[in-house]
Amino acid sequence: xxxxxxxxxxxxxxxxxxxxxxxxxxxxxxxxxxxxxxxxxxxxxxxxxxxxxxxxxxxxxxxxxxxxxxxxxxxxxxxxxxxxxxxxxxxxxxxxxxxxxxxxxxxxxxxxxxxxxxxxxxxxxxxxxxxxxxxxxxxxxxxxxxxxxxxxxxxxxxxxxxxxxxxxxxxxxxxxxxxxxxxxxxxxxxxxxxxxxxxxxxxxxxxxxxxxxxxxxxxxxxxxxxxxxxxxxxxxxxxxxxxxxxxxxxxxxxxxxxxxxxxxxxxxxxxxxxxxxxxxxxxxxxxxxxxxxxxxxxxxxxxxxxxxxxxxxxxxxxxxxxxxxxxxxxxxxxxxxxxxxxxxxxxxxxxxxxxxxxxxxxxxxxxxxxxxxxxxxxxxxxxxxxxxxxxxxxxxxxxxxxxxxxxxxxxxxxxxxxxxxxxxxxxxxxxxxxxxxxxxxxxxxxxxx
Ligand SMILES: [Zn+2]
Numbered sequence: 274x275x276x277x278x279x280x281x282x283x284x285x286x287x288x289x290x291x292x293x294x295x296x297x298x299x300x301x302x303x304x305x306x307x308x309x310x311x312x313x314x315x316x317x318x319x320x321x322x323x324x325x326x327x328x329x330x331x332x333x334x335x336x337x338x339x340x341x342x343x344x345x346x347x348x349x350x351x352x353x354x355x356x357x358x359x360x361x362x363x364x365x366x367x368x369x370x371x372x373x374x375x376x377x378x379x380x381x382x383x384x385x386x387x388x389x390x391x392x393x394x395x396x397x398x399x400x401x402x403x404x405x406x407x408x409x410x411x412x413x414x415x416x417x418x419x420x421x422x423x424x425x426x427x428x429x430x431x432x433x434x435x436x437x438x439x440x441x442x443x444x445x446x447x448x449x450x451x452x453x454x455x456x457x458x459x460x461x462x463x464x465x466x467x468x469x470x471x472x473x474x475x476x477x478x479x480x481x482x483x484x485x486x487x488x489x490x491x492x493x494x495x496x497x498x499x500x501x502x503x504x505x506x507x508x509x510x511x512x513x514x515x516x517x518x519x520x521x522x523x524x525x526x527x528x529x530x531x532x533x534x535x536x537x538x539x540x541x542x543x544x545x546x547x548x549x550x551x552x553x554x555x556x557x558x559x560x561x562x563x564x565x566x567x568x569x570x571x572x573x574x575x576x577x578x579x580x581x582x583x584x585x586x587x588x589x590x591x592x593x594x595x596x597x598x599x600x601x602x603x604x605x606x607x608x609x610x611x612x613x614x615x616x617x618x619x620x621x622x623x624x625x626x627x628x629x630x631x632x633x634x635x636x637x638x639x640x641x642x643x644x645x646x647x648x649x650x651x652x653x654x655x656x657x658x659x660x661x662x663x664x665x666x667x668x669x670x671x672x673x674x675x676x677x678x679x680x681x682x683x684x685x686x687x688x689x690x691x692x693x694x695x696x697x698x699x700x701x702x703x704x705x706x707x708x709x710x711x712x713x714x715x716x717x718x719x720x721x722x
Contacts, residue, residue, distance in 0.1 A: 297496065314574075315498050316375070320380075321624075336484070344476075346361065371549045426507045452508055494524070497528060598651040599670070609654075613660045636657065
């Protein structure tokens with residue numbers, strides 16, 4: 274399997290280190306607001322990457338950090354008067370709930386930044402000792418000039434960056450590009466004790482302290498949205514490689530593109546904030562996953578309602594097929610294995626999920642078009658659908674809950690027979706609002722969820 278690596282700008286073959294598990298770290302959210310569709314895009318993609326690597330038999334550990342101290346959280350405290358605990362607890366709970374509802378279930382461990390203050394301080398002490406960090410009145414800063422590879426990940430010219438850097442009040446900094454490792458406490462801010470006085474960590478050091486303590490100084494895959502490449506990931510490389518003296522910190526850098534609304538990057542500050550919760554009110558989680566996976570992960574994509582509607586239609590088709598074939602034992606036949614192999618093959622080429630979605634939809638449409646499936650055929654289709662669910666998480670499998678639905682269905686069929694279409698439609702619409710769908714076919718009506 275090959276992926277496009279951001280640092281080398283080349284396609285690289287994903288290989289495990291012999292006898293070792295594969296370690297993947299993805300930048301988690303700063304818990305200061307509700308998850309939006311940009312988050313959904315990023316985290317659905319890494320969820321499918323993790324699922325696929327495991328499907329291939331790779332022993333993968335997927336680690337995500339939760340940034341529970343950062344400038345945006347302080348701003349939120351000032352804007353709302355809410356406490357740090359209140360903001361970070363409520364938004365992290367909401368994030369986990371959204372991850373669960375989106376079926377992003379592959380993360381092994383969520384690490385909260387503030388649980389790693391000791392490790393953060395240890396890294397900063399090492400950086401100071403090695404001459405990579407210095408103290409000024411408002412905090413400890415990383416000395417960018419001393420780390421020769423700074424700029425390699427983002428392919429930027431540092432002199433141009435310096436020229437464009439905002440002239441800040443902190444004239445004490447040796448270089449405009451130097452970034453904070455530790456920020457001294459200001460009035461009303463949450464803080465932790467350190468050898469330099471009470472304060473809080475800078476954003477970039479949170480990640481390297483967490484990854485070093487869980488993975489060691491080097492690991493396999495680092496993911497995150499493209500807007501994190503500079504300065505966040507660039508600074509992670511600088512910190513960790515300076516601390517350990519080992520290169521590279523990461524073997525594969527994989528970045529997801531922005532999700533735009535009307536061609537503007539989705540973010541709260543730009544007021545084009547479509548929360549995942551809002552989207553889940555209108556669409557199945559499977560539909561949101563299909564929509565996100567229909568886009569190449571690395572491309573900047575515009576968010577359109579039409580794409581969500583199409584994805585919902587496809588999620589429903591998949592579910593209809595699932596309910597038609599479930600109830601028989603799955604059959605892992607040559608045909609089923611070949612079909613599964615064909616469906617997932619495009620993932621080997623830089624996680625080409627849009628091509629896989631096309632393969633899945635054509636498989637589903639072909640299967641639905643087949644008349645009278647035999648038990649054998651049902652079992653084979655079921656096997657393929659189970660593999661699709663294992664890797665993509667797009668099969669809506671919620672079982673039929675109880676027999677009372679049969680009575681409701683009978684009443685509706687009676688209404689239709691009598692020509693009372695108002696009642697029939699009323700029953701259909703009411704069920705739909707409860708998430709239950711009626712499919713009318715020549716052979717009768719079916720319910721599915
Ligand atoms: Zn991060």
